[in-house]
Amino acid sequence: MPPPLLSSQKAAILSSLNDAQRRAVTSDAPTVAILAGPGSGKTHTLTSRVVWLVDHVGIRPEDVIVATFTVKAAREMKERIGKALGNGREKKIVLGNFHSIARRYLAAYGRHIGLNQKFGIADDADSRAIIKRICNRKPVQPDPAAVRAWISKKKAKGTEVDKKNARKDAAKNKGLQDLEECYQEYQSHLEKSNLLDFDDLLVKCVELLQKFPSCVSNIQTVLIDEYQDTNGIQYELMKLFAQRHKRITIVGDPDQSIYGWRSAEVKNLWRFLADFRATAEISLEENYRSFRSILDLSLLVIQQDKNRYKKMLKPIHNRGPRPVLRKLKSASAEGDWIVSEIKRVMMMSGGMLTNNDVAVLLRSASLSRHIESALGKAGVAYKMIGGFKFYDRVEIKVIIDYLRVIYQPENNDALGRIMNVPKRGIGEGTIQKLHEEARQASISVWALLSKHSRGERTAKTRIAAPMEQKIVTTLLRPLDIIRKKIGESAGPGGTPFGLVEVIEQLLSSIEFQKHMQLTYPDDHEQRWANVQELVSLAADFVRDLAQSGEDDILPEIEGLEQAKETEVLPRFLANVSLAADAQTGDKDEESKPVVTISTIHAAKGLEWPIVFVPAVYNGSIPHLRAEDNDEERRLLYVAMTRAQNLLYLSCPVFCSDGKEDGPPSRNQLSPFIEPINRAFANKGPCLDRPVMSEIAKVLGRKLPSEDDIFRELPTMFSIEDNIFPVDPEQKQTDSTNEAPRAAKRPRLSGPGHQTNGEEIPWKKEYVTTMEQSTAFTASALPGFVSASTHQARIAAEAAVNEALKAAEKAEKLKKMTASKRPLDQTSILGFVKTASSSSSSQLLPTSNKPRAATTKTGYSQFSFPRSSTSTQPKPALEPELASHKLPTGKAIINRPARPAREEEVKKKQYPAFSSSPQRAPPAEEELEDVDEEPPEPTRAAACMHTTTFTSLPHTGFNRGVKRPPGLRREGEIAPLDKLRKPFRPLTMNKGR
Numbered sequence: 001m002p003p004p005l006l007s008s009q010k011a012a013i014l015s016s017l018n019d020a021q022r023r024a025v026t027s028d029a030p031t032v033a034i035l036a037g038p039g040s041g042k043t044h045t046l047t048s049r050v051v052w053l054v055d056h057v058g059i060r061p062e063d064v065i066v067a068t069f070t071v072k073a074a075r076e077m078k079e080r081i082g083k084a085l086g087n088g089r090e091k092k093i094v095l096g097n098f099h100s101i102a103r104r105y106l107a108a109y110g111r112h113i114g115l116n117q118k119f120g121i122a123d124d125a126d127s128r129a130i131i132k133r134i135c136n137r138k139p140v141q142p143d144p145a146a147v148r149a150w151i152s153k154k155k156a157k158g159t160e161v162d163k164k165n166a167r168k169d170a171a172k173n174k175g176l177q178d179l180e181e182c183y184q185e186y187q188s189h190l191e192k193s194n195l196l197d198f199d200d201l202l203v204k205c206v207e208l209l210q211k212f213p214s215c216v217s218n219i220q221t222v223l224i225d226e227y228q229d230t231n232g233i234q235y236e237l238m239k240l241f242a243q244r245h246k247r248i249t250i251v252g253d254p255d256q257s258i259y260g261w262r263s264a265e266v267k268n269l270w271r272f273l274a275d276f277r278a279t280a281e282i283s284l285e286e287n288y289r290s291f292r293s294i295l296d297l298s299l300l301v302i303q304q305d306k307n308r309y310k311k312m313l314k315p316i317h318n319r320g321p322r323p324v325l326r327k328l329k330s331a332s333a334e335g336d337w338i339v340s341e342i343k344r345v346m347m348m349s350g351g352m353l354t355n356n357d358v359a360v361l362l363r364s365a366s367l368s369r370h371i372e373s374a375l376g377k378a379g380v381a382y383k384m385i386g387g388f389k390f391y392d393r394v395e396i397k398v399i400i401d402y403l404r405v406i407y408q409p410e411n412n413d414a415l416g417r418i419m420n421v422p423k424r425g426i427g428e429g430t431i432q433k434l435h436e437e438a439r440q441a442s443i444s445v446w447a448l449l450s451k452h453s454r455g456e457r458t459a460k461t462r463i464a465a466p467m468e469q470k471i472v473t474t475l476l477r478p479l480d481i482i483r484k485k486i487g488e489s490a491g492p493g494g495t496p497f498g499l500v501e502v503i504e505q506l507l508s509s510i511e512f513q514k515h516m517q518l519t520y521p522d523d524h525e526q527r528w529a530n531v532q533e534l535v536s537l538a539a540d541f542v543r544d545l546a547q548s549g550e551d552d553i554l555p556e557i558e559g560l561e562q563a564k565e566t567e568v569l570p571r572f573l574a575n576v577s578l579a580a581d582a583q584t585g586d587k588d589e590e591s592k593p594v595v596t597i598s599t600i601h602a603a604k605g606l607e608w609p610i611v612f613v614p615a616v617y618n619g620s621i622p623h624l625r626a627e628d629n630d631e632e633r634r635l636l637y638v639a640m641t642r643a644q645n646l647l648y649l650s651c652p653v654f655c656s657d658g659k660e661d662g663p664p665s666r667n668q669l670s671p672f673i674e675p676i677n678r679a680f681a682n683k684g685p686c687l688d689r690p691v692m693s694e695i696a697k698v699l700g701r702k703l704p705s706e707d708d709i710f711r712e713l714p715t716m717f718s719i720e721d722n723i724f725p726v727d728p729e730q731k732q733t734d735s736t737n738e739a740p741r742a743a744k745r746p747r748l749s750g751p752g753h754q755t756n757g758e759e760i761p762w763k764k765e766y767v768t769t770m771e772q773s774t775a776f777t778a779s780a781l782p783g784f785v786s787a788s789t790h791q792a793r794i795a796a797e798a799a800v801n802e803a804l805k806a807a808e809k810a811e812k813l814k815k816m817t818a819s820k821r822p823l824d825q826t827s828i829l830g831f832v833k834t835a836s837s838s839s840s841s842q843l844l845p846t847s848n849k850p851r852a853a854t855t856k857t858g859y860s861q862f863s864f865p866r867s868s869t870s871t872q873p874k875p876a877l878e879p880e881l882a883s884h885k886l887p888t889g890k891a892i893i894n895r896p897a898r899p900a901r902e903e904e905v906k907k908k909q910y911p912a913f914s915s916s917p918q919r920a921p922p923a924e925e926e927l928e929d930v931d932e933e934p935p936e937p938t939r940a941a942a943c944m945h946t947t948t949f950t951s952l953p954h955t956g957f958n959r960g961v962k963r964p965p966g967l968r969r970e971g972e973i974a975p976l977d978k979l980r981k982p983f984r985p986l987t988m989n990k991g992r
């Protein structure tokens with residue numbers, strides 16, 4: 001038992017926690033369930049509990065198991081715990097995802113259940129290939145993907161369920177028997193090749209711990225992160241890990257259960273509460289991550305699921321800008337809009353936000369094409385998570401396969417894949433024949449080839465001798481040499497031949513660089529750089545292993561012999577297989593800010609200040625082939641709740657569906673968004689000072705001064721999200737019976753947009769350099785003008801600004817007293833929309849009109865696009881007009897509440913222009929915000945004025961303003977708060 005913690009140490013652990021978190025961290029209960037919504041600090045609490053248990057309760061780090069869902073999460077947690085514990089003690093904790101923990105136990109004790117200690121891991125590609133071959137041999141060939149899913153599901157369910165279902169299954173139809181046969185063949189193939197697939201790691205570990213409980217007799221406590229995504233077998237494993245002392249802490253959020261396809265079971269939650277009746281349930285209710293408006297809308301999405309486990313979620317931050325639902329004409333326009341919005345946010349933050357703060361979260365990786373293309377064109381650096389990973393790159397996979405064969409020559413699949421890489425003139429047919437012959441002889445392909453090379457060919461031999469000879473000389477021999485060297489180096493007095501040497505010798509003996517040059521003439525350099533990266537990763541791995549020394553080894557259990565993993569190569573290979581879900585490779589990643597593109601699945605547990613969720617249409621989310629719509633909804637919820645400050649959803653109105661001719665088909669808005677679509681803003685928020693200051697506050701960053709920000713803004717920079725029409729179908733509307741609208745502003749580039757009123761075919765791709773140039777020249781900026789026009793404009797603006805300064809003061813005073821400002825007046829954009837006439841000239845402000853957009857510093861960029869002194873043919877104004885949407889009469893006529901609201905607005909303008917605190921909007925107002933989209937802002941009186949309180953009640957601007965305490969009446973619950981109130985707090989819906 002370590003000495004009791006000093007009160008200062010104790011305080012250090014607890015200081016960053018709120019009351020509920022503190023209760024969870026310090027709970028004495030043997031089983032603790034921390035169930036809470038996103039951003040409530042579940043992971044933070046779990047990490048702190050580990051530190052508490054080690055430092056305060058006195059549990060040895062090596063007696064603690066912490067299981068996470070992904071390798072990435074495990075790494076992050078280890079780092080966090082390491083910082084808090086110090087002295088490298090975190091290394092002794094058995095911490096990892098379920099698969100890696102299981103592998104450690106199997107490597108140490110697997111031989112007790114008859115496992116060959118040299119087992120390898122069959123990754124997804126391996127198991128797919130094996131199952132495909134098995135299916136191909138069947139007279140009626142089943143779908144390999146379906147067979148694989150069935151096998152995986154069967155294993156994931158766990159042994160208890162398996163036994164229960166055995167009888168039921170046996171009675172089922174012939175189809176099931178076929179599946180069962182495939183399963184048996186698959187398992188026997190894995191056994192012969194001494195491979196375990198990912199599911200087997202868990203299944204075998206369960207078997208081990210059931211038969212030899214003493215393996216985990218030292219374990220005092222088990223902690224599980226992202227519990228909602230555990231499946232049946234993981235649940236069993238968790239119980240087996242903790243079988244001695246039955247001390248378990250789980251943290252999770254049923255609303256974030258998104259791995260149903262991996263057999264994750266939300267049911268596991270009530271199973272846990274039923275199995276451990278004395279569990280202390282602790283809910284964390286404060287959300288530390290997101291602005292209130294983001295949470296409100298996310299809750300409106302998840303609350304559509306009536307069967308969910310209801311929890312309270314209270315935002316601690318202010319409202320912030322309203323999340324955006326942006327409609328674009330096509331997927332490529334969507335990509336371009338995302339880029340333009342990223343640039344706008346970066347510029348308006350004056351460098352406070354960087355590309356690192358942005359994530360684009362996709363329902364499926366295949367949606368990334370247009371986003372990547374738009375980012376690429378604009379020169380915006382990005383990285384992919386959950387898409388194409390380092391270890392999935394062709395050149396890396398080949399090398400890994402070679403290493404697998406070096407370690408385990410009996411790995412037929414890996415051998416099959418490398419047989420003709422580099423090209424050796426060996427076709428698929430030859431490889432198939434070798435596999436078949438080896439299968440019939442019940443030996444591995446390697447053994448078969450070795451036998452033949454010794455001249456032991458038989459009548460059954462199907463491959464021509466010269467062909468075999470070629471395989472032996474170009475493949476088997478070089479690999480044998482390497483194997484021999486590894487063996488010798490392990491013996492006494494052997495020459496050291498480490499992992500890096502193995503890879504280097506391999507690369508030279510198969511002339512891999514030459515192969516790259518011949519096979520990939522266009523990008524062989526990049527591919528070779530990847531190979532070099534693998535070499536340095538291997539070097540890092542060896543170094544880390546040397547540093548961690550004995551830390552990685554499980555503690556000795558008396559009476560139970562443990563195998564020591566001395567070989568580096570198998571550990572490296574296991575690491576590669578298990579790291580499949582962690583992005584590796586980009587060394588630049590940390591130094592250069594990059595936008596993250598990720599699947600929603602891979603974004604779990606992460607957060608970003610700015611989040612884009614494109615393609616929110618039916619068929620994308622919920623996905624066309626999704627079986628469980630509730631899970632799809634949860635996915636959207638997970639995506640939305642990753643956002644801290646700015647959340648953008650977008651939807652291309654038309655989809656390409658690969659058709660060359662004919663009209664494009666229409667996308668329907670996601671059914672999860674459709675009922676609440678009016679609660680979103682229809683374009684990006686005004687990023688004025690109050691909004692940016694609020695973001696700075698939440699992120700704990702320093703916002704540059706206005707002077708600094710505006711100094712960096714390019715001339716003619718558009719401070720509004722107005723490059724793309726808010727209604728992408730305006731063209732069609734125009735052609736019916738409405739008055740003609742002004743031509744739209746030339747867009748950045750790309751298809752799907754209009755230039756001078758003429759529509760570019762929306763499917764057109766970026767083919768010419770000229771078209772592409774718009775993405776990297778100044779003309780890419782909205783409202784681009786020539787240098788001479790620009791100079792003239794600056795001079796005119798300077799003169800005007802001087803006059804304005806005086807007029808502005810008087811105007812402000814007038815506005816404050818007269819309250820004549822039209823409804824919804826907030827943004828600079830609205831300024832040009834004040835007039836409701838269809839005449840464009842009326843919509844242009846005259847130069848002597850006072851403009852609040854002119855800052856006290858006199859920067860006039862804001863007014864450039866609409867300056868009447870411009871000789872430019874209305875460059876920046878047209879899109880405004882095109883997207884102009886006046887508050888309709890309908891809203892006023894149909895809603896008697898409107899006039900009242902007008903009154904209210906008038907009243908509320910007051911505090912906005914005074915130094916007194918802003919009044920809290922009444923509860924009804926909040927509900928209206930959600931029910932109905934507020935009309936477009938009509939005038940930009942205040943948003944850029946530094947001395948003006950710019951928040952108005954029913955627009956995006958007041959989101960950043962904290963409600964002064966005490967303004968809401970005692971006990972009054974705003975409608976949205978009512979929605980947040982749990983229906984049955986901490987009561988499981990066990991009927992699911």
Ligand SMILES: Nc1ncnc2c1ncn2[C@@H]1O[C@H](COP(=O)(O)OP(=O)(O)OP(=O)(O)O)[C@@H](O)[C@H]1O
Pocket residue numbers: 016017018021036037038039040041042043044045253256288289604605606641
């Ligand atoms: N008591 C606290 N005080 C201040 N910030 C906190 C507190 N607890 C957590 N946070 C912060 O809140 C954010 C979210 O925390 P964390 O990632 O632990 O939440 P989570 O519940 O695991 O989220 P999710 O389920 O969405 O992954 C982090 O930035 C974290 O630092």
